[in-house]
Amino acid sequence: MAETRLIQGRYRLLDLIGRGGMGEVWRARDESLDRQVAVKCLKPLGPQQGDPGIGNVLRERFKREARVAASLQHRGITVVHDFGEDDGVLYLVMELLEGRNLSQLMDDGGQGPLSVPDIVEVTEQIAHALAYTHDQSIIHRDLKPANIMRLTDGTVKICDFGIARLGHDVGFTAKLTGTNIAMGTPHYMSPEQIGGEPIDYRSDLYSLGCVLYEIATGAPPFDHGDAWAVLLGHRDTTPEPPRSKRPELPEFLEQIVLDLLAKSPDDRPGDARELAHRITAARGGTLAHPAPAARVPAQPTKPAELPDWTRGMTTGPKATGAVDLRAVPLDAAAGLTGEWISRIDGRRTPDAGQPRRPERSTAPPELLSVLATRHTAGLSLSRLGKWEEAVEVHRGVAAEREQALGADHPDTLASRYEVAVTLSRTGRPADALSEYEHVVRGRERALGADHPDTLGARQEIAYVLGQLGRHFEAHEVYTAVLAGRERSPDLGPDHPDTLRCRHNLAYNLSRIGRMEEAHRTAAEVAEARARVLGPQHPDTLVTRYEVAYALGQLGRWPEALQTYHEVAEARGQALGPDHPDTFAARYEVGISLGRLGRSADALALYRDLAADRARVHGADHPETLRARHGIGVNLGRLGRWQEALEEASDVCAARERALGADHPDTQVSRREVAVGCGWLGRWEESLAAYRTIADSRERALGAGHPEALAARHDEAQCLEQLGRAAEAAELYSRIAARRGS
Structure with a gap:
């Protein structure tokens, strides 16, 4: 330097x-x-x-x-x-701090826990520091052993306030949605933080409980290798009492740890100051003059039995979070004394049609490390739903990786792949298709046509073709990719990626009207996923949902109802009763009940669903309004038209405020208003509503679109009901002419 x-x-x-x-x-x-x-x-x-x-x-x-x-x-x-x-x-x-963080202190003892006096001292000091910061309305969000330093004079300091939060927002964690898991190391995250819910200072208290559990026993409370199991542990599982792993721990310390690890924030200590008082009181009693305690090595424990459906999920690293403090050799021109990013020319790509391993890169390790970090930051932006920012990050990384490593290097293509993903998520499927096709060509040259990465990119091409409405082309691509996956020695027919491709194939078959094949394929995939992943795995339930959809399209509504009901129950157990996927399955149960003429049951279901949606998402959320729309429809089916009209009018007004006057959902509600007015004999109001719908659909879809013509037809029927036969006849003629053209 x-x-x-x-x-x-x-x-x-x-x-x-x-x-x-x-x-x-x-x-x-x-x-x-x-x-x-x-x-x-x-x-x-x-x-x-x-x-x-x-x-x-x-x-x-x-x-x-x-x-x-x-x-x-x-x-x-x-x-x-x-x-x-x-x-x-x-x-x-x-x-400049002289000392070691708590992870390093445990490493010093061969992954052993700290002594009881050390645990108590550390806890008291952290509690006072958190009490101060919480008084300033500041939450750390990333409290873990690596962010807590014990100095040589015994002072304990929390590090990375603000910077930890910056990392949280930009690079390291994400909201748990759908079947994805929170990224990063979730061993110290509160249940509400994992679930993407609003957090307050009590989230820091939960994280502190995880830290104390680890320094007291040698491992975090849910120390599974499987990231899904860690998340489920935080959400559903009562932690084993620390004294069951280390009997000499005092009871008061165990109780403090368990109180901090309460699932509900309301059940945790009132604040960090209360925690500090409890520790101080205990020190003045049983620990007034503690005898020196020997460091106790961690005892190996048998891994907890995990649900069958966690098999096959991505394993996360153990959450030490420690930063390597060993000196890192640097080039004299690197770091802050020179260029962080250097350029490399003279790339060489494989001969056409000859897959081969990329040559060893001559790019500086510092460059590759920086690009890898930026690539990860882009992924995290995507997981946070910040797609526009993510696409710019991945474009930049892709350009620099291409210059440093070559156009066909796997890292370059990985960045181009993420560019395509973000384009797809931002409503630009045509641009995404072009990027995916580029990635496929590069991976075929570098890796071969049947390499899993090549097949993965081709499968995304099929998905984007579906987004573009080109379902027949998508079917051809899915079929070819499936054949490649099944013959690959690294994949095979029961590999999760192969099953995902077969699931997508079933979905696409239903979109091109081949419902019998769609049902048969989805049923086979559901059976295979249940065997490989477990019956309650989210992927299994997604496919069973598709089975139910196909059954409904085939008119087999009793079977569809039973399947949707089973999916809803299983999702409630696996994902939680308030998870969006659970709500979606409950909605389809209501649709099935209505199709079977069980409108009273459907009405009761939609009332409960609307109340739950409003509690979780708010009264004006589109999905809350969708459930309320179901209430109005089933009130009408029961002949309770005045109530149905009132519900439809309220939903229509709310959708217009939230979504806009021309949004399809708003128009669907406006049609329910028109239908209700007609049943109540209020034909002038019905006519006005149908005209508004027809005008909107003509603006959005064109005058000859089937939905616009259907709305004009409803308008003509209202004119007939009002005795305006000549106007109705003229409108029927215009409709016929537009259909003929």
Whole structure:
């Protein structure tokens, strides 16, 4: 490291002491005040690196969160002296800490827990620090052993306030939706944080409980290798009492840990200050003069039995979260003294049609590390639903990977693949199709036509073709991909990816009207997924949902009702009663009941569903209004037309406010209003509603579209009911002419 480089003409970087996903930590000298400090530098992600989207996001959030961190003044929190930007590098100047984090302290003892006096001392100090920050309305969000330092003088400090939150927002965690799992290391996340619900200071208390459990027993409360099992543990499972793993722990400490790990925030200690008082009171009693305790090595424990349906899910790393503080050799021109991103020319690609392994890259490791971090940041933006920002990140990374590694390198193609994913999610399927086709060509050249990655990209082509309404072409691609997956020695007919392709094939068959084949294929996939993944695995339930849809389209409504009902119950158990997928299955149960003429049962179901949707999502959420629409429809079927009209009118007005006057859902509700008015003999109002619908559909779809013509036909029938036969006849003639043209 050359000593000629200063940050802002003041902070001279001396030694690299840490490197993490977001940047580096340097020991430095503040030449203005002649003191040692730590300087944390975020890897530059600005326009000069060709990636303005994520750079601007990080820059603004860094400055905002750095101000928050700098405002905290407490003995138990790392002091932030200064922050800013120097030549495109964001930096944070902090006090230089001499000590080790809790993960490292446990590593010192061979993965063993801390002594009881140490646990109590650490807990008390953390509680006081959290009480202070919570009083400032600041939540850490990422409390874990690696973010808690014990200094050589015994002081305990919480690190990365603000910066931890920045990492949470941009790069490391995501909301649990659908059948996806929260990314990152969820071992210290509260149930409400995992579920994407609003969090408050009590989420930090839960995370603290996880930390205390680990330093007391040697492992987090739910230390499964399977990420789904960890999430389910936080949500559903009562943790084993710490004393069952380490009997000498005092009862008061065990009770504190279990109280902190309460599933409901309301059942946890009132606040961190209350926790500190409990620890202080206990120290004054049973631990007034604790005898030195020997470090107890962690005892191996048999992994907890997991539900069958967790088999085959992605395994997450153990949540140590520790940053490697060993010195990292650097080129003299690297880091902050030179270019973070270098360029490499002279790429060579494989001969056409000859798959081969990519040559070993000569790109600097620093470059590859930076690009990998930015790629991960782009993925996290996608998981947060920030698709427009994500696509800009992946475009930038793809361009730099192509220049450094070559167009057909797997990493380059992985970035191009993510560009396609984000384009698809932002309503640009045609652009996504072009990107996927590029990825397929590159992977065929580099990896071969039947490589799993090549097949995966071709399967996405089929999906996008479906988005474009080109279902027959999609069918051909799905069929070819399925054949490749089934003959691949790495996949085979029962591999999860093969079953996913067969599921998509069944879905597409139903969209081209081949319902018998769709039902047969979906039933076979559901049976295979139940055998391979378990009957309650989310993927199994998705396919059973498709089986129910096909049964309904075939007119086999009793079977469809039974299947939808079973899916709804299973999803309630596996995903929770308030999960969107559970709600969706309950909605389809209502549809099936209506088809079978059981309108009273359907009405009761939709009332309950609308109440649950309103509680979870709000009264004006589109899905709440969809359930309320079902209420109105079934009131009409029961002949309760005045109530049906009132419900339909309320839903129509709410949909118009939330979705717009011309939205299809608004028009569906307006038609229910028109139908209700007709049944009540209020034909003038019915006529006005049908005309509004017809005008809207003509604007959106064209005058000759079947839905627009149907609305005009309803308008003509109203004219007949009003005795305006000549107008009705003229309108019928116009409808016939448009149909003929």
